[in-house]
Amino acid sequence: MELLKFGEKWSYEDEEPKKVSEADLRTAEINLKISFPNEYVEQVLAVGLPRGPKLLDAICDFEMDLHDLSEFCTPPEIVEETVSWHKIGLPDHLVVIATDCMGSKFCFDTAELKDGPKQSAAIYFWDHEMDETEKLADSFRNWILSYLGSWSD
Template sequence: MSLSRFVEKWTIPKYPPDSVSGEDLDAAEQQLGVCFPEDYRQAVLDVGLPRPTIALLHAIVERELDLHDLGNFYSPKEIVEETLGWHEIGMPDRLVAIASDGSGNKFCFNADQLGGDNADMQAIWFFDHDFGTVDEVAPSFHAWIDALCDVEPWHGDQS
């Protein structure tokens, strides 16, 4: 599973992933009027919400990769708070924030796609709050996490 691999590669065992309950996810879905994709639900229920270290950002920056760093996954309660709060200050209403980068930009699902015919997987979108732009970063939660798992750690000058 890709989220387990992410935990092994980009977190510290001393700080394990935060557990998530199905009831909490259900409550967030109800409050936002959406259904999270099955690949996301199953991953966070099985693994929890990882706390990535700065090593991921460092590797992305040093390797000059065309990826956004992942700084923080949101708990179901934070998903609701961040989504509704950011809607009030300019994030498009169709976006549901599930995580952020180190600068507070949001990784999101598009609510217009949630609960449709393909409920198993939905794209991950990136909302850049500085520029007000929204770009697709991966076709699914697993594809997004797999791309971050494919980043090799940076160990200094490797020339």
């Protein structure tokens, strides 16, 4: 699984992934009135959420053209981040699933999360300083794959 490979490549050796329960994911879905894509649910339930990413150093050292993915949000954090940031500028159609080191957000679009679960949904980056949204990948899987290139560790 891509998320497992991401954790192996970009997490510190002593940092275990945060476990995620199906109940917590379902509670987040109910609170946000959405359904997470199947590929996202399958990976976070099987792998957990990688912690302690050392990605920022590699991006700087190797001049990688990637956004700094600093932290994946747990289901309760997804709700908290999404609801609180909607109040201060995050577009209402975005659901936060991860953050960078500067407070910008990686998100799903609620338009793709309505009407029951789908296999995949695009990932967007919302830059909170510029208030701009950019589509990064057409799926969670492809977004994670973008961090698994052939760069040195």
